[in-house]
Amino acid sequence: MSLALLLVPPLAWLVVAYLGSLAVLLVSAFWTTNSFTGAVVHTVTGDNIVRVLTDELFRTVTLRTVGVALLVTVLCAVLAVPLGLYMAKVASPRIRLALVVAVTTPLWASYLVKAYAWRVLLSPEGPLSWATGYSPGYGLVATVLTLTYLWLPYMIIPVFAAFERVPNHLIDASSDLGASDLSTLRMVVAPLVFPGIAAGSIFTxxxxxxxxxxxxxxxGKTQMLGNVIYGQLVTANNQPLAAALSIIPLGAVVLYLLAMRRTGALENV
Structure with a gap:
């Protein structure tokens, strides 16, 4: 009884606030709008779903968004794995503490401050252009770089924790049996660290x-699903179409979680 009383408030909040809002989102995707007033009409229709699936612009934006998300995830993993290995197995306790502080400190800064800092940095007349003579400017490359910076700590922390859980005696045993460093990393360490990479990739x-x-x-002029949905909701005042578009990232995340689950990595996190 005491356990039930303890669990009821958070479960009720989950069902009402989170699952309830998702249910309303899915239902509203089948509504329409009045072409004259723009008001939402609670008439069931599949026009929004058909438009989302057939419109060339929405398909292009969807592919671009998924591609950017995968690229950001790969870049974060490439940066996080060597840093996590160094922090967990090589660095002294003092340096490890300093690196943990350096990794987690950006999480305390405002999202907007960090994003606008990258806007200044990547400006054609900004510090990067002064220092190197080149700047990618504003566009798809700038978006990938900014997102990689923003979400990198969410990859480093679980990867670092995964490396820290790898027993040192397994590494020593692999070395004693004649395995090279690369073989040890590939056959001993990588399978144990993969759950941490999988967990971080879900965030990124x-x-x-x-x-x-x-x-x-x-x-710049780059469009991704998030700002297309925002434009339909705020600028175009088309809530049903925005709801239909929102099903795409929701479905993509569910498919990604299922893919991670099939690898067996999530059960070990």
Whole structure:
């Protein structure tokens, strides 16, 4: 009884506030709008779903958004794995503490401050252009770089924790049996660390998939699903179409979670 009383409030909040809002989102995708007043009409129709699936613009934006999310995830993993390995197995306790502080400190800064800092940095007349003579400017490259910076800590932390859980005696045993460093990393360490990479990738993929502020600040004319949905909801005042578009990132995240689950990685996190 005491356990039930303890669990009822958070479960009720989950069902009402989260699952309830998702249910309303899915239902409203089948509504329509009055072409004259713009008011939502509670008439069931599949026109929005058909438009989302057949419109060339929406398909292009969807592919671009998923591609950016996957690229950001790969870049974060490439950066996080060597840093996590160094922090967990090589660095002294003092340096490890300093690196943990350096990784987590950006999480305390405002999202907008970090995004606008990258806007200044990537400006054609900004510090990067002064120092190197080249700047990618605002566009798809700037969006990928900014999102990689923003979500990198969410990859480093689980990867670092995964490396820290790898027993040192397994590494020593592999070395004693004649395995090279690369063989030890590939056959001993990598399978044990993969759950941490999988956990971090869920954060980086889902956060990049739903982001609409960074692409607005540094993306130039680049469009991603987040700001297209925002434009339909706020600018075009078409809530049903925005709801139908929102099903795409929701479905992509669910498919990604199922893919991670099939690898067996999530059960070990």
């Amino acid at each position: 993929f889902s956060l990049s998939l739903g982001d609409y502020i960074a692409v607005t600040i540094v993306g």
